[in-house]
Amino acid sequence: MTTADLHLLTGAYALHALPGEERAVFERHLSGCASCVQEVAEFTATAARLASASSAPVRDPMRRQVLHRITGVRQVPPGAATGPDQVRHRAPRGRGPARWALAACLAATAAFGGTALWQYERAQDARQQAARAERQADEVAGVLGASDAKTRSARIAGGTGTLVVSADRDQAVFVASDLPAPPRGKVYQLWFADKGKMRSAGLMSPGRASQAVLMRGRVDGASGVGVTVEPAGGSPQPTTTPLGLLNIPS
DSSP states (O other), X not given: OOHHHHHTTHHHHHTTOSOHHHHHHHHHHHTTOXXXXXXXXXXXXXXXXXXXXXXXXXXXXXXXXXXXXXXXXXXXXXXXOOOTTXXXXXXXXXXXXXXXXXXXXXXXXXHHOSHXXXXXXXXXXHHXXXXXXXXXXXXXXXXXXXXXXXXXEEEETTEEEEEEEETTTTEXXXXXXXOOOOOTTEEEEEEEEETTEEEEEEEXXXXXXXXXXXXXXXXXXXXXXXXXXXXXXXXXXXXXXXXXXXXXXX
């Protein structure tokens, strides 16, 4: 598998569609490819936003139409020539989701339906939760797609953690991939290392191995970000040694 081939797997990886061997090869590539890290983060945020936007069950004819059309849209390898039988337009790398990845996300949303949103609708505060989720997805997408976004990655607890920071927005997003579930009754908590102290930056969802989390609060001169295991609900200060520390990318 060539490097060019690996660049084409970002969308499939974000949708958890790679078989085990290809996934392992791609993750090794991901640890040293900043552009692929950013694309994976963007595709993950796009898929989450599309899922939260599914406010009604998808009709079978629409699902069949989307699944049929996606077979005719593909990503072109970087630098590849285009011809009459090839895709005429390709989104520049690092400038937003490619057309095929957006179609894949939409197809996945159509195939699986609005499960998450139906759960919201059955809850008493469904509308408020959906609105909050949409606002957060917008903010995550804003940081990931910022023109000044910079990234830094590290291995954390057997998975991969990627920090994406926008100085202009003074915000950060933590993108986790394949993190093992925390112990029962525990949660992963994010922290800003700020002038020798640890400032809580929010909790990660314990039921998701891969996720993009908008870190709570401004970066505001912090020197790094840490991840600890804390009791459910979080702690005012870390109670365990950080599983990983990432310096703020400069």
